[in-house]
Amino acid sequence: MRTIALMNQKGGVGKTTTTVNLAAALARTGRKVCVIDLDPQSHASTHLGVLEEADRPSVYDALVNSTPLAELRVPAGDNLWVVPSDINLAAAEVELAGTVGREMLLRDLMADDPMKFDYVMMDCPPSLGVLTINALTAADEVFVPLQPHFLALHGMSKLFETVDLVARRLNPKLVISGIILCMYETGTRLSAEILNDLEDYLVQTRQSGRKTPWTDATIFRTRIRRNIKVAEAASFGRPIFDYEPACHGSRDYASLAREVIAQEMGIVETIPPAQAA
Numbered sequence: 118m119r120t121i122a123l124m125n126q127k128g129g130v131g132k133t134t135t136t137v138n139l140a141a142a143l144a145r146t147g148r149k150v151c152v153i154d155l156d157p158q159s160h161a162s163t164h165l166g167v168l169e170e171a172d173r174p175s176v177y178d179a180l181v182n183s184t185p186l187a188e189l190r191v192p193a194g195d196n197l198w199v200v201p202s203d204i205n206l207a208a209a210e211v212e213l214a215g216t217v218g219r220e221m222l223l224r225d226l227m228a229d230d231p232m233k234f235d236y237v238m239m240d241c242p243p244s245l246g247v248l249t250i251n252a253l254t255a256a257d258e259v260f261v262p263l264q265p266h267f268l269a270l271h272g273m274s275k276l277f278e279t280v281d282l283v284a285r286r287l288n289p290k291l292v293i294s295g296i297i298l299c300m301y302e303t304g305t306r307l308s309a310e311i312l313n314d315l316e317d318y319l320v321q322t323r324q325s326g327r328k329t330p331w332t333d334a335t336i337f338r339t340r341i342r343r344n345i346k347v348a349e350a351a352s353f354g355r356p357i358f359d360y361e362p363a364c365h366g367s368r369d370y371a372s373l374a375r376e377v378i379a380q381e382m383g384i385v386e387t388i389p390p391a392q393a394a
């Protein structure tokens with residue numbers, strides 16, 4: 118099982134769109150996937166066709182009332198489930214302020230969950246508060262969706278610092294395993310420059326010999342191109358594959374899923390023979 122937090126404290130960079138469509142792309146390959154919607158705006162839930170209902174429990178009840186995830190999870194397609202969010206989650210930060218171990222609530226709920234998935238993908242809100250920290254504590258990996266526009270890398274050091282802090286204090290396994298370029302404008306100089314800056318930064322980290330959670334981060338070769346169908350699918354309440362299977366967006370997310378699956382082969386290959394045996 119891979120548990121992945123999609124995180125970037127900037128809003129509007131493609132976190133939710135990527136969580137939903139990458140999850141759907143992985144589910145289409147036969148893998149079992151669960152999306153956990155940790156944003157009070159619940160866009161991942163609505164994108165998966167799960168609309169807010171007044172008395173339906175949500176991930177808020179998991180965090181605040183210890184409701185098991187199995188009681189909250191709803192089917193969202195073949196091999197695909199979602200633990201929905203709702204607006205109550207906006208108050209969780211304040212309500213959990215006095216709770217000891219509030220950073221580890223989601224991790225413990227996931228450990229107690231009898232249903233096992235190939236991928237659990239957590240859609241984080243655009244902040245570095247208790248909800249994002251819960252995702253980082255429960256995850257083994259972080260994917261950072263990035264929109265390569267002016268100031269795209271502004272705030273990246275804060276993001277890296279937060280992951281580093283969680284890795285040191287709460288979750289030593291945590292690594293940033295992927296950076297995903299979203300809403301990519303092919304052929305623009307700015308997109309290419311931002312990509313270069315990011316590559317330079319990662320190369321410098323590797324050369325410095327310093328071990329950080331992002332030392333082995335991959336910038337996925339697949340770039341998610343800007344495509345109006347991707348935005349339309351969100352309001353249609355289905356992943357892109359159900360809305361417009363032949364568009365660029367469907368092809369890009371399917372290609373990203375292939376790279377994500379290929380990472381697992383990479384991980385297997387790097388295990389020394391003695392350990393693998």
Ligand SMILES: Nc1ncnc2c1ncn2[C@@H]1O[C@H](COP(=O)(O)OP(=O)(O)O)[C@@H](O)[C@H]1O
Binds near residue numbers: 131133135160299344
């Ligand atoms: N590849 C894309 N092409 C066109 N629009 C996109 C694409 N990816 C995301 N969007 C749109 O951009 C907006 C922000 O994306 P979203 O995934 O909600 O970002 P975040 O979760 O980081 O706030 C949404 O309206 C979404 O539909």
Ligand SMILES: [Mg+2]
Binds near residue numbers: 134160242
């Ligand atoms: Mg979002």
